[in-house]
Amino acid sequence: MGSATPRSASVLLLVLLLQVERPRGAELTFELPDNAKQCFHEDVEQGVKFSLDYQVITGGHYDVDCYVEDPLGNTIYRETKKQYDSFTHRAEVKGVYQFCFSNEFSTFSHKTVYFDFQVGDEPPILPDMGSRVTALTQMESACVTIHEALKTVIDSQTHYRLREAQDRARAEDLHSRVSSWSVGETVALFVVSFSQVLLLKSFFTEKRPVGRAVHS
Amino acid sequence: MAGVAAGRRRAMGLRALLLFALCAAGARGLYFHIGETEKRCFIEEIPDETMVIGNYRTQMWDKQKEVFLPSTPGLGMHVEVKDPEGKVVLSRQYGSEGRFTFTSHTPGDHQICLHSNSTRMTLFAGGRLRVHLDIQAGEHANNYPEIAAKDKLTELQLRARQLLDQVEQIQKEQDYQRYREERFRLTSESTNQRVLWWSIAQTVILILTGIWQMRHLKSFFEAKKLV
Numbered sequence: 001m002g003s004a005t006p007r008s009a010s011v012l013l014l015v016l017l018l019q020v021e022r023p024r025g026a027e028l029t030f031e032l033p034d035n036a037k038q039c040f041h042e043d044v045e046q047g048v049k050f051s052l053d054y055q056v057i058t059g060g061h062y063d064v065d066c067y068v069e070d071p072l073g074n075t076i077y078r079e080t081k082k083q084y085d086s087f088t089h090r091a092e093v094k095g096v097y098q099f100c101f102s103n104e105f106s107t108f109s110h111k112t113v114y115f116d117f118q119v120g121d122e123p124p125i126l127p128d129m130g131s132r133v134t135a136l137t138q139m140e141s142a143c144v145t146i147h148e149a150l151k152t153v154i155d156s157q158t159h160y161r162l163r164e165a166q167d168r169a170r171a172e173d174l175h176s177r178v179s180s181w182s183v184g185e186t187v188a189l190f191v192v193s194f195s196q197v198l199l200l201k202s203f204f205t206e207k208r209p210v211g212r213a214v215h216s
Numbered sequence: 217m218a219g220v221a222a223g224r225r226r227a228m229g230l231r232a233l234l235l236f237a238l239c240a241a242g243a244r245g246l247y248f249h250i251g252e253t254e255k256r257c258f259i260e261e262i263p264d265e266t267m268v269i270g271n272y273r274t275q276m277w278d279k280q281k282e283v284f285l286p287s288t289p290g291l292g293m294h295v296e297v298k299d300p301e302g303k304v305v306l307s308r309q310y311g312s313e314g315r316f317t318f319t320s321h322t323p324g325d326h327q328i329c330l331h332s333n334s335t336r337m338t339l340f341a342g343g344r345l346r347v348h349l350d351i352q353a354g355e356h357a358n359n360y361p362e363i364a365a366k367d368k369l370t371e372l373q374l375r376a377r378q379l380l381d382q383v384e385q386i387q388k389e390q391d392y393q394r395y396r397e398e399r400f401r402l403t404s405e406s407t408n409q410r411v412l413w414w415s416i417a418q419t420v421i422l423i424l425t426g427i428w429q430m431r432h433l434k435s436f437f438e439a440k441k442l443v
Contacts, residue, residue, distance in 0.1 A: 026246040029259040040248045125360035143375040150382040157389045168400045175407045182414040193425045
């Protein structure tokens with residue numbers, strides 16, 4: 001009972017201190033309508049490395065424009081009509097960085113875009129783990145190694161899930177298109193064959209005289 | 217006796233303050249702008265029985281001062297969550313700062329939509345909202361300091377718990393992958409069937425139409441005494 005209070009207090013103090021520079025990450029999938037642009041902003045400290053991975057999941061030709069701007073307004077990354085890409089950058093200026101996805105080149109296909117924006121390194125699960133003075137024991141090192149390996153597995157699973165979503169979207173698109181095209185082609189076939197017969201018959205039909213010549 | 221009770225109350229108070237500080241810290245980070253009546257939707261593709269926690273904070277644009285106000289009471293955001301079949305899982309109105317949670321019962325694309333329906337906005341013409349959003353799913357939604365405090369785990373036990381949660385998430389994702397692959401395979405096989413049957417049907421229709429055309433024209437020409 002008595003030992004819990006100073007422990008909670010020290011954890012609270014460290015959490016409050018860490019509020020200033022808490023590393024963050026955001027992984028979102030959003031819909032981007034046609035002719036639209038959507039921007040996201042994040043506050044980054046100086047010297048911190050951030051990375052942006054994005055991928056287009058559904059829509060049109062599965063491509064999107066993307067650009068990243070630093071707080072001074074300089075474009076530090078710009079790509080057009082990309083399906084997926086990964087961009088890392090060390091922030092030279094402290095401030096609000098913005099990254100935007102644009103579908104303005106497309107007139108009728110809205111897109112679904114996935115992005116993963118990671119700032120800094122992953123924080124330790126307990127705030128006071130970051131300030132230890134002794135080396136890690138073998139058990140703790142093993143845990144850290146396993147944790148890093150599992151993170152790689154989860155990232156790889158996410159990557160394959162996104163590729164599979166894209167392929168499945170195309171397959172379902174093809175599935176619905178096959179039916180509508182077949183019906184359309186059958187209708188066209190009937191229309192063409194009937195009109196061919198009617199046209200041919202009209203060539204050989206004598207035109208009725210408009211008025212008989214009156215014999216005097 | 218009184219000292220023990222006071223110590224226990226202090227520990228609880230500190231723990232409450234700790235949890236509050238951790239919750240408040242989570243609502244910062246990535247932000248974007250939306251218009252007054254605009255609706256912004258996000259998609260979370262998650263496996264079965266996965267918890268998703270979303271934190272958001274909204275700020276309103278003040279036209280006179282040309283700055284975003286730190287907090288605006290009376291500003292409300294409506295959060296709507298739909299499951300992959302389109303059924304509404306969560307549909308609630310929260311304040312200007314809120315936290316929503318839901319657990320998925322079917323695997324697939326869950327759609328999280330946010331829009332503001334505050335009527336106060338009409339006073340500030342051309343109002344824009346800045347929305348800070350943070351959505352965490354599965355293992356990332358776990359709050360480890362809180363778990364350590366609640367179950368009284370040592371550091372090593374907490375690391376082991378984190379690894380167990382990660383492995384559980386990987387297993388759920390693999391089950392979801394099996395389900396997705398089955399759907400993909402069914403769609404492909406159905407397309408294959410459709411293409412096959414439609415090709416046969418269209419060839420038969422083509423042949424029958426050709427035969428009908430020839431017979432009709434033959435009888436027409438015979439009637440015209442050209443053949």
